[in-house]
Amino acid sequence: MDFSALNKSAANSFNQQKSLIKKVLAGKKVKCNNCNTLISVHTGADSVMIKCEKDCTDIKLDAELLK
Ligand SMILES: [Zn+2]
Structure with missing residues (x-):
């Protein structure tokens, strides 16, 4: 796997994600750009997940960041 390409695309999508x-x-x-299903928030004990129904948008946030 080419990690430099991966990192670049991650950086490019960071602002979009934010x-x-x-x-x-x-x-x-908000609907997922990829599958067009609704994105929802799943709150856990120490993290918050932001997911679409098909899990192609799957963002994990540290709950500490949200306090
Ligand atoms: Zn999706």
Whole structure:
């Protein structure tokens, strides 16, 4: 696997992810860019997951960051 390419695309999508996370956490209805299902928030003990129904959007947030 070419990790440099992976890192580059991760950096490119970081701002996109950040604005998506903001919208979802604000209670707005956001759809996954990939599968077009609704993205929802799953709160765990020490983390918050932001997922679409098919799990192609699957973002894990450290709960500490949200306090
Ligand atoms: Zn999806």
